[in-house]
Amino acid sequence: MVPRKLSFTEENYLKAIFILTEENQEFNTSTNKIAEKINNKPPTVTDMLRKLTDKKLITYEKYKKVQLTAKGKQVAILVIRKHRLWEVFLHDKLQFAWDEVHEVAEQLEHIHSEQLILRLEKFLGFPKYDPHGDPIPSAKGKLGQVLRTTLSEVGEGISCHVVGVKESSTPFLQYLQQVSVGIGTKIKVIKKIAFDQSLVISLKKNEQLTVSQKFSDNVLVAS
């Protein structure tokens, strides 16, 4: 079913191709985009594309676009599944801050062991989302919907909880910490100021806070 074990590098290419096609809502992508994503030079990518084509993980002809095959897509999704489950582990169990989980998960996602991931998933209580609010694919490779919007799109009187941020600059993350907003924080939108799209929100009972549009545009929430 799943092909023989792939190298870290091969897995990273497949993941990059998957992410590039997903985030641009397209079926395919190109050599240079992949090169930039992976921090490699285009000639390196060309070589790898040949190799992945031979292994039937992508479809590709030279000077043309790159597309994942069903098999390649499955591998990519499973790598993403591993990445996100490890992120949950690092955040929930080891108390890694939300913005520290990625780098380590980049390494952990390449550990080869189906059992490990099945058991990890169970240990974590079958989480549906990672600490950034991205959905965790199922063991069968089914990728859930992204159930989130920006805080700015939430209507008056509606409650939601924080699942991630769009921007991850240090000043923004520090500001969030300062006002005690993090993953899981419940927020109720009290009022929308029509003038500048500021929001009056309540965190806990009796605690209100006014935030700018720039703030609410960069906080990702789910209901």
Add this chain to the structure above:
Amino acid sequence: MVPRKLSFTEENYLKAIFILTEENQEFNTSTNKIAEKINNKPPTVTDMLRKLTDKKLITYEKYKKVQLTAKGKQVAILVIRKHRLWEVFLHDKLQFAWDEVHEVAEQLEHIHSEQLILRLEKFLGFPKYDPHGDPIPSAKGKLGQVLRTTLSEVGEGISCHVVGVKESSTPFLQYLQQVSVGIGTKIKVIKKIAFDQSLVISLKKNEQLTVSQKFSDNVLVAS
């Protein structure tokens, strides 16, 4: 202090050299022994020994013996620390069987993140031994004493608990499972048969079992 990040391969060589010198209670080891340990051919080892010498991780001159430097030893011990902590995680938290932890830990031991290991150790409650009964080195690289003997050395009337096995062949491990002996199993030595060194042992109350010398020589216990 610690040199720049080493490759998986380099770390594996250092670990192999460390284990070979430790288990033979010597200061040094040889090309062929290393080759056998890591399932490579001698010429491959020679090349790597050159490289590790350049990096001042070992001392070595051609046709002579191999010895770890202080630096090399430290790296080796930290790899072993990571390996054993991951084994505890796999066994205690993910319910991996005792004989399934090794393979996955072989991969996990090469994840580079000091924070990860410090937090993992805390999460696991600062364990002193791995599921095989081997001591877990401290963050500073201090390696504890091995507090164990073989079951065959336990005197009549004395109780102990299983911390590991010497042999790990499938038939032996299956036999252990069959008689419900695993990590943590409490054993009391009832009688020693002088004739052939068989042991009569009790597991739970009212449950006695007679085992051969070959068996008791291969079960590791601590009091």
Add this chain to the structure above:
DNA sequence: TAATTTAATTTGATTATACTAAAAATAAAG
């Protein structure tokens, strides 16, 4: 559509990790 710009590939090297076959050094045996 011809000229130019951009994208992608080819060519030729490089580093890391392996191997086989042959040679050399050391150790063991007589």
Add this chain to the structure above:
DNA sequence: CTTTATTTTTAGTATAATCAAATTAAATTA
């Protein structure tokens, strides 16, 4: 203390992943 056997290294290749420089194909612009 030679001869033989063992251990280890050299020499020459191989694969995977990477790059810079030069070339070719495709896309864009005039």
